[in-house]
Amino acid sequence: MGKDVIIALDFDSREKTLTFLDRFAGEKQKPFVKIGMELYYAEGPSIVREVKARGHKIFLDLKLHDIPNTVKKAMAVLSGLDVDMTNLHAAGTKAMMEAALEGLTRPDGTRPLLIAVTQLTSTSQERMEEDLLIREPLDQVVMHYAKCAAGAGLDGVVCSPLEAGKVHTACGEKFLTVTPGVRFADGDVGDQVRVTTPAKAKELGSDYIVVGRPVTQAEDPVAAYRRCVSEFVG
Ligand code: C5P
Numbered sequence: 001m002g003k004d005v006i007i008a009l010d011f012d013s014r015e016k017t018l019t020f021l022d023r024f025a026g027e028k029q030k031p032f033v034k035i036g037m038e039l040y041y042a043e044g045p046s047i048v049r050e051v052k053a054r055g056h057k058i059f060l061d062l063k064l065h066d067i068p069n070t071v072k073k074a075m076a077v078l079s080g081l082d083v084d085m086t087n088l089h090a091a092g093t094k095a096m097m098e099a100a101l102e103g104l105t106r107p108d109g110t111r112p113l114l115i116a117v118t119q120l121t122s123t124s125q126e127r128m129e130e131d132l133l134i135r136e137p138l139d140q141v142v143m144h145y146a147k148c149a150a151g152a153g154l155d156g157v158v159c160s161p162l163e164a165g166k167v168h169t170a171c172g173e174k175f176l177t178v179t180p181g182v183r184f185a186d187g188d189v190g191d192q193v194r195v196t197t198p199a200k201a202k203e204l205g206s207d208y209i210v211v212g213r214p215v216t217q218a219e220d221p222v223a224a225y226r227r228c229v230s231e232f233v234g
Contacts, residue, residue, distance in 0.1 A: 009214035068099035075103030097152035
């Protein structure tokens with residue numbers, strides 16, 4: 001599996017999304033992009049088809065979490081949209097993750113990559129203990145969820161680049177780490193707390209970096225994207 005940069009299309013409309021993607025029209029290799037809840041709920045499945053038709057690979061970031069049967073059926077629908085990667089919450093249990101894989105698998109045996117969210121980075125140790133009644137150290141909870149995901153047959157997890165090494169040690173080198181929280185050394189951090197540069201993420205063993213504002217808000221997004229690729233992929 002080759003390393004790649006995924007641009008987070010955190011826009012609220014088709015128009016803004018396509019205007020942004022128009023800038024990449026001249027690129028031979030169209031960037032891998034992430035469509036999240038905001039854009040998907042605003043525009044529905046047609047935006048996925050439209051972006052796909054322009055030649056982009058798509059990570060559909062909808063973080064499913066429901067009973068196994070419902071997730072299985074929903075995953076079958078997403079698989080039919082021909083996305084390349086999608087995700088769910090590992091907290092839905094191994095049974096839910098296994099059902100998701102079943103739903104995702106197309107009649108010809110192919111399927112999009114399936115990635116698990118462990119504990120969201122917005123959840124602190126304190127909130128996890130008090131709200132979720134999980135009393136183990138957060139990093140051990142994250143590793144446990146990653147191992148459950150690997151055990152269920154998933155392809156990887158979303159995590160910080162700082163956790164990529166540990167995840168690979170626990171779940172194997174082929175288990176993918178998809179890592180947000182990436183910033184250029186000379187760029188704005190924004191609301192991200194623990195950030196790494198694309199070059200550092202490469203050094204730490206991330207398989208995919210997810211980059212939003214450093215590219216979408218850049219004066220020259222194509223140049224910013226190329227800079228990410230040259231630092232991360234080389
Ligand atoms: O703009 P920025 O580079 O911070 O965007 C990062 C993207 O990755 C956003 O779409 C954000 O929702 C997502 N993400 C994240 N941290 C996580 C999981 C997802 O930043 N733990």
